[in-house]
Amino acid sequence: DTGVSQNPRHKITKRGQNVTFRCDPISEHNRLYWYRQTLGQGPEFLTYFQNEAQLEKSRLLSDRFSAERPKGSFSTLEIQRTEQGDSAMYLCASSSQLGLVGGELFFGEGSRLTVL
């Protein structure tokens, strides 16, 4: 499968614990995004990487959230001291820099987080 891969697919944790999600984008894509989706809502932007550089972060991303893309390939999203409000589907997407406006985002299946 050459699509965007995310793991784990499901994570159940207790409030206060730390969790980490991993995203492996399509190999030739240099752009990587993290989105959060809650039930009945559209995806909400969290952060964006171009190669290894984190170029944009949403104000939704509190200081408990951190994301990395150390070698410009896979990325990790860590949530520290989880809260019940963090329960959501965390979606990763990648795209290639086509030199055009916008461009298709290829989403992964998502990592569903449940905080008890």
Add this chain to the structure above:
Amino acid sequence: GENVEQHPSTLSVQEGDSAVIKCTYSDSASNYFPWYKQELGKRPQLIIDIRSNVGEKKDQRIAVTLNKTAKHFSLHITETQPEDSAVYFCASYSGAGSYQLTFGKGTKLSVIP
């Protein structure tokens, strides 16, 4: 920041009828408008997109129209089929110093056989 409003939130149509979903955006600098389809339990997938230099784009049974003056764009699905049942999201990309795609809240389309 950009704000995208999407209507209706739910839509039921008879198989074979047309479906129309409408979105408005707030940032006049926005210049790229994709539509994503998300089936239950699946990832969002791009179905059609339009850039600000055109007013309409068609791809078989789906079409998108854009009115930059009014800052709204619409998705049209003709001859609906049961497999069109899904949640549809519109989105807007401003590109003005931002890389984020802002999504609407989605429209749940149900096509009744």
